Amino acid sequence: MDSPTQSTSLQRLQNVEKRIIKVLELAGGVIDELANPAGPRKEFLNNHCREFMQPIKDIQVTLRDEIKSACEYRLFEKCDYSSRVADEICLKKLKYVISQLDVIKDLIEEHNSEA
Numbered sequence: 001m002d003s004p005t006q007s008t009s010l011q012r013l014q015n016v017e018k019r020i021i022k023v024l025e026l027a028g029g030v031i032d033e034l035a036n037p038a039g040p041r042k043e044f045l046n047n048h049c050r051e052f053m054q055p056i057k058d059i060q061v062t063l064r065d066e067i068k069s070a071c072e073y074r075l076f077e078k079c080d081y082s083s084r085v086a087d088e089i090c091l092k093k094l095k096y097v098i099s100q101l102d103v104i105k106d107l108i109e110e111h112n113s114e115a
Contacts (some may be wrong), residue, residue: 009066016062019055026052 030048103108 009069012062016059016066017020019059023052023055023059026055 026048030045033044033048098107
């Protein structure tokens with residue numbers, strides 16, 4: 001199941017996709033106007049260009065934020081591999097210490113039995 005962060009990110013990307021479609025429609029309208037046999041209407045072109053630029057800026061900001069967020073995402077954040085490895089290392093160290101304590105215990109017992 002997707003985490004809430006992933007689903008919100010997907011929702012934002014879907015909204016970006018919708019805005020890109022709107023921007024492409026605006027660009028298509030400008031191209032149609034430029035191809036008008038009577039010549040392009042300056043006011044129409046100005047309005048469409050203004051409408052075009054704001055969504056482009058919004059899309060750019062949203063995509064930048066999503067890319068930054070994706071770069072910060074830690075793929076193995078929920079992985080317990082490093083903690084398991086650390087536990088295994090600690091276990092080996094403890095086993096080594098116990099074996100050394102057993103050796104010391106045996107030496108003390110030997111020394112006491114000789115005395």
